[in-house]
Amino acid sequence: MKNNHVTTLQIDLNSVGHNLDYFKSKLKNNTKILVVVKAFGYGSDAVEIAKSIQEQVDYFAVAYTHEGVSLRSAGITTPIMVLHPQVENLELLASNNLEPNLYNSFVLSGFLELAKKNNFQKYPIHLKFNTGLNRLGFSENDMDYLHENLSTNNHISIASVFSHLAASEDEKERLFSLGQIECFKNIKNTFQSKFGFTPMCHMCNTSGIINYPEAHFDMVRLGIGLYGFANHPKETAKLKNVISLYTVISQIHEINSGESIGYNRGYKSTKAMKSATIAIGHADGIPRSVGNGKGFVTINEKKAPILGNVCMDMMMVDISKIDCKVGDQVILYDNQETVVYFAKQANTISYEWLTAISQRVRRLIVKS
Numbered sequence: 001m002k003n004n005h006v007t008t009l010q011i012d013l014n015s016v017g018h019n020l021d022y023f024k025s026k027l028k029n030n031t032k033i034l035v036v037v038k039a040f041g042y043g044s045d046a047v048e049i050a051k052s053i054q055e056q057v058d059y060f061a062v063a064y065t066h067e068g069v070s071l072r073s074a075g076i077t078t079p080i081m082v083l084h085p086q087v088e089n090l091e092l093l094a095s096n097n098l099e100p101n102l103y104n105s106f107v108l109s110g111f112l113e114l115a116k117k118n119n120f121q122k123y124p125i126h127l128k129f130n131t132g133l134n135r136l137g138f139s140e141n142d143m144d145y146l147h148e149n150l151s152t153n154n155h156i157s158i159a160s161v162f163s164h165l166a167a168s169e170d171e172k173e174r175l176f177s178l179g180q181i182e183c184f185k186n187i188k189n190t191f192q193s194k195f196g197f198t199p200m201c202h203m204c205n206t207s208g209i210i211n212y213p214e215a216h217f218d219m220v221r222l223g224i225g226l227y228g229f230a231n232h233p234k235e236t237a238k239l240k241n242v243i244s245l246y247t248v249i250s251q252i253h254e255i256n257s258g259e260s261i262g263y264n265r266g267y268k269s270t271k272a273m274k275s276a277t278i279a280i281g282h283a284d285g286i287p288r289s290v291g292n293g294k295g296f297v298t299i300n301e302k303k304a305p306i307l308g309n310v311c312m313d314m315m316m317v318d319i320s321k322i323d324c325k326v327g328d329q330v331i332l333y334d335n336q337e338t339v340v341y342f343a344k345q346a347n348t349i350s351y352e353w354l355t356a357i358s359q360r361v362r363r364l365i366v367k368s
């Protein structure tokens with residue numbers, strides 16, 4: 001059934017196009033671009049995003065196999081890298097023409113077995129190296145093992161070698177990041193001398209694209225920047241807002257002094273006031289941590305602080321000073337600053353905030 005929820009996450013594809021162009025303008029002409037659409041496109045709509053930019057990008061990436069399958073089912077034909085494939089999904093991955101990131105001997109031998117069994121010819125694979133994040137990846141010391149297992153294996157072809165920066169957004173960690181880049185250059189050279197060729201190399205995420213132009217190599221991997229966030233207010237200001245969240249007023253209450261509002265009597269009034277119940281709650285991705293005045297919404301251009309605890313499906317906001325009625329639109333956010341503010345109030349970062357917006361919320365695509 002089509003999602004007809006009044007609570008709507010609006011996704012502006014014109015802004016997506018603008019942001020993609022902005023990051024492309026930072027690249028050399030021949031540098032390729034991969035766009036990361038994992039986790040429903042950072043909580044937006046991976047299929048709609050991918051459809052709108054597929055002609056302008058060289059690669060997409062997702063984290064898990066089924067995310068790639070849903071792009072293929074929607075007709076996306078661009079190469080898709082699966083960053084964190086699981087051995088039990090490799091068959092599904094290959095039958096959907098997805099390209100695995102192989103990051104250790106367990107997943108590598110799993111894929112080689114499958115490639116042999118099905119007699120794949122030069123199936124593109126990607127090798128990830130750990131240069132300091134200590135999350136996924138081979139180490140430079142694994143090069144002999146890789147050479148032994150891959151150099152004469154015609155079932156696969158090494159499409160790229162890559163690594164990931166741990167703190168590309170953090171100026172205080174510049175020395176560490178430069179160390180990672182040096183380490184990756186060594187890996188690239190060792191690979192070249194062992195294998196006798198250099199595949200496509202890539203290392204930079206959004207903040208890496210901005211802060212380490214010397215590390216763009218052959219391709220960059222753009223994630224959060226496409227969605228309007230650059231981990232720095234100055235850079236974010238150059239991006240257009242993609243994601244806006246709206247709901248409506250369901251009911252208005254006149255509250256007397258001494259009454260309480262919401263579960264656990266989270267708010268207690270000390271004067272006569274007015275509250276609005278709105279159709280969004282923690283099951284939609286608004287955490288309880290922004291309740292009790294830590295977060296606000298906007299109604300008829302005025303700020304309405306959240307009253308008491310956020311409920312699962314609703315929350316109450318203070319409209320004592322706002323002229324409004326049942327059915328009026330409520331803006332949770334329609335700009336990046338407010339998302340960053342919400343994330344900060346919830347003790348987290350824009351990445352977590354964006355991806356927490358649940359699938360119950362209707363996605364509305366706009367494009368002029």
Ligand SMILES: *Cc1c(COP(=O)(O)O)cnc(C)c1O
Nearest residue numbers: 036164205206221222223224225
């Ligand atoms: C998620 C991810 C990215 C994108 O990072 P952003 O900071 O969102 O640009 C790039 N590379 C890898 C390996 C990732 O997991």
